[in-house]
Amino acid sequence: MAYIDFGLVLAQPFFLCSLILFVIGWLITFVAACTIGSTIHLVWVETFYNLFILLGATLAVATEAVHNYRLVILTFIAGSLSLLFICIESTINIRSNKYSAVGSGFIFQSLVLIFWVIYFGAEEDSLAKRTINGFTIPRTPGVAGNNAAVSNGVAHHGAISPNQQAQDNLSSVVVVPSQEYAYKARALYSYDANPEDNNELSFVKGEVLDIVDNKGKWWQARKQDGIVGIAPSNYLQLI
Missing domain, CATH: 2.30.30.40 (SH3 Domains)
Incomplete structure (x- = not known):
């Protein structure tokens, strides 16, 4: 049984920073979309689609199961990026602060997802993954003392x-x-x-x-x- 340990997320600065950026972008999009309403249905589809990716990627890292689900995560990211570019074009071109806010939030999310393609897709021995892992904070379990x-x-x-x-x-x-x-x-x-x-x-x-x-x-x-x-x-x- 896999146990959720969010300390594993905190121990990986690159992933943690990208996660925070993704959450900020998602919240911007969600709040702006709520003020607009249901004018563009694809915006809501992409918003909740990305929420699913956000939760899935976080749980994969928190349970040390990235190697089991990396292809699944990359597949969902590929689908999300396709929808994101459509949503960005649809909202940015509308002269309205609310639509611009939605598009800005999607841009934040797209940047993070592009980084996640490298984070989840790169092989362990690749230069990119070695660089990312080089900033990982070693995990030190609690010391139980000298008693066996x-x-x-x-x-x-x-x-x-x-x-x-x-x-x-x-x-x-x-x-x-x-x-x-x-x-x-x-x-x-x-x-x-x-x-x-x-x-x-x-x-x-x-x-x-x-x-x-x-x-x-x-x-x-x-x-x-x-x-x-x-x-x-x-x-x-x-x-």
């Missing part, structure tokens, strides 16, 4: 931040190789195992791991070559 928590035969130590190993938080892990691996997860980032803990796994971004259970800060995982160990859950996304 046991889940499905694996004892997990306090959480650590990305790319950092706390020397005083070494894990006391019991890895059970015979466990059933019911899930698969993709690595969101590369991870170098703590050399002082032989149970931790090293993996690279994009690598797919088999997972025993998706609870806790550390998951027992198995690599494609059969190596078994534990991996920090905040580096992984279930698929």
